[in-house]
Amino acid sequence: MRPRWARRTPGGPRERTPEQAAELWAALPRAVRRVGVFGRDVLVRLPRVRDLVELDVVQLHGDPAAEELQAVRRMFSGQLWAVARTEGAVLPDGLATFFAEADAVVLDAKVAGQLGGTGVAFDWQGVAAALETMRFGARLVVAGGLRPSNVAEAVRVLRPQVVDVSSGVESAPGIKDQSQMRAFFEAAQEQVR
Numbered sequence: 037m038r039p040r041w042a043r044r045t046p047g048g049p050r051e052r053t054p055e056q057a058a059e060l061w062a063a064l065p066r067a068v069r070r071v072g073v074f075g076r077d078v079l080v081r082l083p084r085v086r087d088l089v090e091l092d093v094v095q096l097h098g099d100p101a102a103e104e105l106q107a108v109r110r111m112f113s114g115q116l117w118a119v120a121r122t123e124g125a126v127l128p129d130g131l132a133t134f135f136a137e138a139d140a141v142v143l144d145a146k147v148a149g150q151l152g153g154t155g156v157a158f159d160w161q162g163v164a165a166a167l168e169t170m171r172f173g174a175r176l177v178v179a180g181g182l183r184p185s186n187v188a189e190a191v192r193v194l195r196p197q198v199v200d201v202s203s204g205v206e207s208a209p210g211i212k213d214q215s216q217m218r219a220f221f222e223a224a225q226e227q228v229r
């Protein structure tokens with residue numbers, strides 16, 4: 037019987053085969069960081085991806101357990117970013133383990149039936165209050181529902197080291213809008229200055 041985290045999870049519109057990913061990355065300078073986003077099938081898929089694409093970061097979705105994070109660490113020498121999904125202001129169980137095991141913790145909104153990429157924001161104020169009681173060394177990454185109109189507030193409240201955006205800067209699904217990307221960057225930077 038395979039471990040519970042080895043099960044295949046459904047992909048999304050941005051999912052690519054390892055061969056497609058290698059072809060995309062070959063067209064970019066090596067200075068561009070390479071992030072592989074994996075679900076609960078990471079231990080099955082990572083060896084093939086790792087062999088074809090020189091990943092810098094593995095971003096692990098699917099509510100991983102501590103033993104999954106540790107298993108990825110044993111087979112991957114780059115950075116490990118663990119995604120923790122929060123419902124409103126309720127932090128997921130085991131979040132302290134994420135901060136201890138991963139290089140970064142990506143906080144995202146939990147939406148029933150979805151692993152990520154929902155475009156839904158969580159309760160930043162409530163999460164900030166809950167995080168005050170935790171001590172952690174990993175970087176904090178905020179995702180979920182961010183767009184140019186609200187990223188400054190998220191940065192002000194949570195003080196993350198990284199903000200993660202996708203659909204919040206799109207003119208249509210999968211199509212990034214340069215003016216929205218610029219506005220997002222400028223709004224996020226306002227809080228850093």
